[in-house]
Amino acid sequence: MGAHSLPSASAADAVAKLAAAEALKSTAASAASASSAPGSSTETALGTAQGASAAGGAGPVTAVPSSDTPSVAVDPEAEAEAYERANVHNVYEAIAPHFSATRYKPWPAVAQFLHAQQPGYVGLDVGCGNGKYLGVNKNVFMVGSDRSANLVAHANERVKELQKPQQQQPEAEVVRARIGGSKKEKKQKQEVPTGGERESEAPNAVIGKETGSEVAVANDVLVADGLSLPFREGRADFAICIAVIHHMSTRTRRQEAIRQLLKCVRPGGQVMVYVWALEQGESRRGWDEGGEQDLLVPWVLKSQQPKPKKEKQPKASKQKQKWPQQQQNHDSTEPQEAITAKNVGEKEATPTSSSILSPSSVPKDASMTIGGGTGAGVTEPASAAAAAVAGPDAKTDTGDAAASADAVFQRYYHLYRNGELEEDVLAARGAVVMSGYERDNWWVVATHATNDDTLQD
Amino acid sequence: MKVMTLNFLTCAVKNCKSSNDSFPLHPKEAELAKDDIEINPQLLINVLPRIDWAALRTTSTELGFPTLPEQPPSPEDLQSDEALLKELHELLMETQMMEGKLVCGHCGHEYAVKNGVANFLLPSHLV
Numbered sequence: 001m002g003a004h005s006l007p008s009a010s011a012a013d014a015v016a017k018l019a020a021a022e023a024l025k026s027t028a029a030s031a032a033s034a035s036s037a038p039g040s041s042t043e044t045a046l047g048t049a050q051g052a053s054a055a056g057g058a059g060p061v062t063a064v065p066s067s068d069t070p071s072v073a074v075d076p077e078a079e080a081e082a083y084e085r086a087n088v089h090n091v092y093e094a095i096a097p098h099f100s101a102t103r104y105k106p107w108p109a110v111a112q113f114l115h116a117q118q119p120g121y122v123g124l125d126v127g128c129g130n131g132k133y134l135g136v137n138k139n140v141f142m143v144g145s146d147r148s149a150n151l152v153a154h155a156n157e158r159v160k161e162l163q164k165p166q167q168q169q170p171e172a173e174v175v176r177a178r179i180g181g182s183k184k185e186k187k188q189k190q191e192v193p194t195g196g197e198r199e200s201e202a203p204n205a206v207i208g209k210e211t212g213s214e215v216a217v218a219n220d221v222l223v224a225d226g227l228s229l230p231f232r233e234g235r236a237d238f239a240i241c242i243a244v245i246h247h248m249s250t251r252t253r254r255q256e257a258i259r260q261l262l263k264c265v266r267p268g269g270q271v272m273v274y275v276w277a278l279e280q281g282e283s284r285r286g287w288d289e290g291g292e293q294d295l296l297v298p299w300v301l302k303s304q305q306p307k308p309k310k311e312k313q314p315k316a317s318k319q320k321q322k323w324p325q326q327q328q329n330h331d332s333t334e335p336q337e338a339i340t341a342k343n344v345g346e347k348e349a350t351p352t353s354s355s356i357l358s359p360s361s362v363p364k365d366a367s368m369t370i371g372g373g374t375g376a377g378v379t380e381p382a383s384a385a386a387a388a389v390a391g392p393d394a395k396t397d398t399g400d401a402a403a404s405a406d407a408v409f410q411r412y413y414h415l416y417r418n419g420e421l422e423e424d425v426l427a428a429r430g431a432v433v434m435s436g437y438e439r440d441n442w443w444v445v446a447t448h449a450t451n452d453d454t455l456q457d
Numbered sequence: 458m459k460v461m462t463l464n465f466l467t468c469a470v471k472n473c474k475s476s477n478d479s480f481p482l483h484p485k486e487a488e489l490a491k492d493d494i495e496i497n498p499q500l501l502i503n504v505l506p507r508i509d510w511a512a513l514r515t516t517s518t519e520l521g522f523p524t525l526p527e528q529p530p531s532p533e534d535l536q537s538d539e540a541l542l543k544e545l546h547e548l549l550m551e552t553q554m555m556e557g558k559l560v561c562g563h564c565g566h567e568y569a570v571k572n573g574v575a576n577f578l579l580p581s582h583l584v
Contacts, residue, residue: 078581081584118503119499119500119503120499120500120501120502120503120504120505120507121503121507122465122504122507138497139497139499139500139503140500141461141500141504143462143465145577147578149574149576152574153572153574156572156573156574160492163492163494163495163550164493216494216495216497217497218459218461218494218497218500218550220458220459220461220462221574222458222462222466222574222575222576222577223574223575223576223577223578224469224576224577224578225469225577225578225579225584227584228469228470228471228577228578228579228584229469229577230466230467230468230469230568230575230577231465231466231467232465232466232467232480232509233467233474235465235507235509236465237507
C-alpha cells in the first residue's frame, strides 16, 4: 500500500458518523432506506405515482405545471418541450408502476452490446426507465438517467436489489409469490401496455437479480433530461439510449439527443440507440412503410375491479392536443394496437404484475389509485385527450371490465423509417458503426465521426 | 448517489460544461449512508484509470473524509493490497449520498438529492 493510504477504517467511521443511524443498522435496513426512504417497497411501487410531489426526488417533475408552458410557448423549441411534457413525461410519471412491472427483459441486441463492454467500463443508460439494463453486464459500472422521477425510483429499487449481498431469502419469496399466483396477483394484471417498444414477453419476471446471478453489481441512477444531461463530457466508455429518442417530437431534438449521447462518451466510445420502427409488417399494429410516422399511442391502465375508485375529476381539458396531423392515423392504427396490447399485456403482466415490487400487500384498488391519483394537473391533459381519441378503442378491449374505469394515457411516438436513424446519427456528427432491425425496432451503434473537431470543447 | 457517480457528473446547464468550475459538483448538507456491497476487484481495478483522481480527492474531502493521497494507487497496488482495494470500494461504491444538494461551482445552481437520487432537471430559464 505504501504511500497510498486511502481513507480506511476512518472513512467508514466518518460515514457512520454522518449517516442516518437507521440506514446503517443492517444491510436490509440500509437497502430499504436507501431506495425509498419513507417506507417499504409496497409504498414505493404505488406511492410514487400517487403522491409524486410528496415522494422526494419526484417533486420537480410534477411540480412543473403542464398548463404553464403552452400559454407562453412562443418558440418551437418550447412548444415541442411542452408537448413532450404532456404527451411523454407526464404519461410515464403516471404509468410508472405498471410500466415498470412489464419491463424486465432486455432486447437481445442491447444485451449483446452490453456484454461486449470490457470489465471496468463506465456506461450510461439515458432514459433508463425502470433500470432493466442495469446489471446486464455485471462487470461494468452504469449510471442510468431518466426524465421520469417515478421510473427512476423503480430503477433505484433495482439498483439496491442488484447490489445486495447474496441472500436467497428475499428472492425466494418473490419467486414463491409469483408462482403461487394468488388472486391478489391476478388482480394486478390491469395494465395494457399498448406501446410495444420496450417489449418483454419475458419468461423471467424477476426484476431484481437475474436468474443465476451471483455477482453483486454496483450501479447508480439519477433524474435528468436527455437534452440536458449532467454527465461530464467524454468520460463514459459507452452509452445506451433504448426506446427513448422516438419520444422526442422534432427531428432537431432527436438529432440533438444523439449529439448529447455522443458527447458523453470518450473518443472511440460507442453509443447504442434503439427506436421504434415504422416498418412493422410482422406485427399486428398495422404500421408499415409509407404510413404516418408521428403518432399518439395509448397506454391503457385497465381496472378489473368491480368497484373502482372514482378517477379524480379532470381539472379541465385544458391541454388541447396540438399538431392535429399527428393524430390523423389514429383511427386506422389504434384498433390493432389495442388488440395487440391486450394480448401482450396479459401475457406480460400476469407473471409479474406488482408482485415483484410488493409481493403481498397491494391494495385492491391499486390500479385506480395509480390511474387517478397522479395529480390531476399532471395526468388529466393526456388522459382527457386520450379519452377523446381512444375512447372507442379502450372499450373494444375492455369487455370484461368497466370501460369507464380504464385510464388511457397517450404517448407521443415518432416511428423511424428505414435509414432515418442512421441519417440522424450523421446529422449529430456521429459515425455509424453498425445498425440493424430487431422486432419492430431500428437500432444503431454510433461513435464519433473521426473528423469531429468539437470533441475538444 | 454513489461517490463513484459524482466523479462523472457535472452541471446540466450547457454554459457550465466548458467551465472547470462546474466539476466536480460540491456536496452540501450531505447526509451519507453506507451500503453493503460485495466487492468486485476486477471492476475496481479497471475502473481506477477512469476515475478523475483530483476530483475524487475534492469530493472525498468535502464529504468529510481524510485527505486522499495526491496520486492514485496503481493497478498493481490494488491487486496486491486487499485492504486498499476494500477502502477504495467503500469510498466509491458503498458510500451513498442520501440527502442534500449538489452545487455547481460555476453557476451556483443546486441540485437536490433525495432518497439517494439526485435530480438534474433544470428550471426552464436554465435550459
